[in-house]
Amino acid sequence: MSDEPLLRVSGVSKFYGSRIGCQDVSFELWPGEVLAIVGESGSGKTTLLNCISTRLMPTAGTVSYRMRDGQFRDLYRMGEAERRFLMRTDWGFVHQNPADGLRMSVSAGANVGERLMAVGERHYGNIRETAADWLGRVEITEDRIDDQPRSFSGGMRQRLQIARNLVTGPRLVFMDEPTGGLDVSVQARLLDLLRGLVNDLGLAVVVVTHDLAVARLLSHRMMVMKDGKVVETGLTDRVLDDPRAPYTQLLVSSILQV
Amino acid sequence: MTLETEIEDGLASYNFAYLDEQTKRMIRRAILKGIAIPGYQVPFASREMPMPYGWGTGGVQVTASIIGPDDTLKVIDQGADDTTNAVSIRAFFAKVADVETTTRTGEATIIQTRHRIPEEKLTEGQILVYQVPIPEPLRFLEPRETETRKMHALAEYGLMHVKLYEDIARNGHIATTYAYPVKVEGRYVMDPSPTPKFDNPKMHMSDALQLFGAGREKRIYAVPPHTNVVSLDFEDYPFEIQTFEEPCALCGAHGVYLDEVILDDRGGRMFVCSDTDFCEERRAEGHRGHLSGEAMEAAE
Numbered sequence A: 001m002s003d004e005p006l007l008r009v010s011g012v013s014k015f016y017g018s019r020i021g022c023q024d025v026s027f028e029l030w031p032g033e034v035l036a037i038v039g040e041s042g043s044g045k046t047t048l049l050n051c052i053s054t055r056l057m058p059t060a061g062t063v064s065y066r067m068r069d070g071q072f073r074d075l076y077r078m079g080e081a082e083r084r085f086l087m088r089t090d091w092g093f094v095h096q097n098p099a100d101g102l103r104m105s106v107s108a109g110a111n112v113g114e115r116l117m118a119v120g121e122r123h124y125g126n127i128r129e130t131a132a133d134w135l136g137r138v139e140i141t142e143d144r145i146d147d148q149p150r151s152f153s154g155g156m157r158q159r160l161q162i163a164r165n166l167v168t169g170p171r172l173v174f175m176d177e178p179t180g181g182l183d184v185s186v187q188a189r190l191l192d193l194l195r196g197l198v199n200d201l202g203l204a205v206v207v208v209t210h211d212l213a214v215a216r217l218l219s220h221r222m223m224v225m226k227d228g229k230v231v232e233t234g235l236t237d238r239v240l241d242d243p244r245a246p247y248t249q250l251l252v253s254s255i256l257q258v
Numbered sequence B: 001m002t003l004e005t006e007i008e009d010g011l012a013s014y015n016f017a018y019l020d021e022q023t024k025r026m027i028r029r030a031i032l033k034g035i036a037i038p039g040y041q042v043p044f045a046s047r048e049m050p051m052p053y054g055w056g057t058g059g060v061q062v063t064a065s066i067i068g069p070d071d072t073l074k075v076i077d078q079g080a081d082d083t084t085n086a087v088s089i090r091a092f093f094a095k096v097a098d099v100e101t102t103t104r105t106g107e108a109t110i111i112q113t114r115h116r117i118p119e120e121k122l123t124e125g126q127i128l129v130y131q132v133p134i135p136e137p138l139r140f141l142e143p144r145e146t147e148t149r150k151m152h153a154l155a156e157y158g159l160m161h162v163k164l165y166e167d168i169a170r171n172g173h174i175a176t177t178y179a180y181p182v183k184v185e186g187r188y189v190m191d192p193s194p195t196p197k198f199d200n201p202k203m204h205m206s207d208a209l210q211l212f213g214a215g216r217e218k219r220i221y222a223v224p225p226h227t228n229v230v231s232l233d234f235e236d237y238p239f240e241i242q243t244f245e246e247p248c249a250l251c252g253a254h255g256v257y258l259d260e261v262i263l264d265d266r267g268g269r270m271f272v273c274s275d276t277d278f279c280e281e282r283r284a285e286g287h288r289g290h291l292s293g294e295a296m297e298a299a300e
């Protein structure tokens, strides 16, 4: 791990009129670190994810990111072109519903290759070879490379979405309930795969989940949210084995099965 | 005709070239903006024309806004001057603007076209007006207009190559043969309208001004003379134009775009110039193809 964080979130709030989306959230994310944001639906975890991934303008606070040149940049003071470039090169975003993150009417190979073409790769053979390699890494056989994701199972679609995000070698990936819509057995396999990729690639990840098992398996650190505020934060094993906030205790003791 | 005689003739309400002056000024402003930003789609308030959409109402409005009494107009449809569409647009301007019309490329000052660029090299001072059905090259993969406008604004054109990638993955080569996307002056990706890709190289560094009008979609764009126009491709699948094995059966021309013509119901066919004026002028100069004799007899 580097001696400087990758992402600095400071005093981020989002209000919808008088209603609180999330309030005064601050944290730092380090290279290679996986942070889980957990909470029930309506806890503000998705609002927070959207605010830090530049998908939703916060009402207050700053989010800054350490660019590849080592300089911290305020994401909301960046030009849109630069921000969008960052999002499709150095970042990834894995949606709960793969259809939101894939082009359903183009082939698996083109889905993976799109980011390469977007950054100027102009050799078809190289693009295809890289796409085939990434399909293999997410356990999709090469003979599916020309098939559209429409013909894929839910688990395969999700793995394809992951490959599409990772092909440019991002340093930071946001995930919104990545195993959300899947059967339990498929979930377990996907989590194994994700954990392997995150370790191998040294990815920093912010994963939003309502599922404590996902947080346990994937994350180093977790943040528990309720009513838009962070009620507890700490190393994942500590929070789950020795929860301190009364709400976390309820959550962990499964009285609240969210 | 002087202004005085016009008024005397009781023609005060008559609009030269059909559109009123205010509308023409609005369209000219859009054209000028298009020329200033080559390849950029300029929105304009498209007017109703006395012909249905799909009949080139965008091109007609552009032509109506730039044509003057001294112009000579040529109109082609798929390369031919004699289709219903071409004939009626030519007749329309002969009536509402009282201009000379011609079928000869070299004599025309304005050429309105659907689906072809003439074979004869266009020269300085000529204007080629394209009728465009769908101006947005990104529409195929991104139906949201807000998103495609942003992609143009930020020059995010990866999606265009996704389309070409899919072509190669499916067909083993870039199978797009019409409306083949180009990048204009290194900046905007543009749909050249449904011309065959054979014509794409003619757009590059043309001496003529090229204007594009999409009536239903309310967009005008332009390629000024001497502008860089590059067809998109991959390093290992470079852009190539169509080639034809035989020369034109009537005039013997090589290296031109040919149409297939069915001669009889026994599978007889020939390939002839799609540019009818080009073919006729060559024959008038004495050039002959291998079927010119028979075809002439059959026609008589």
Ligand SMILES: [Zn+2]
Pocket: B248, B249, B250, B251, B252, B253, B272, B273, B278, B279, B280, B282
């Ligand atoms: Zn010919």
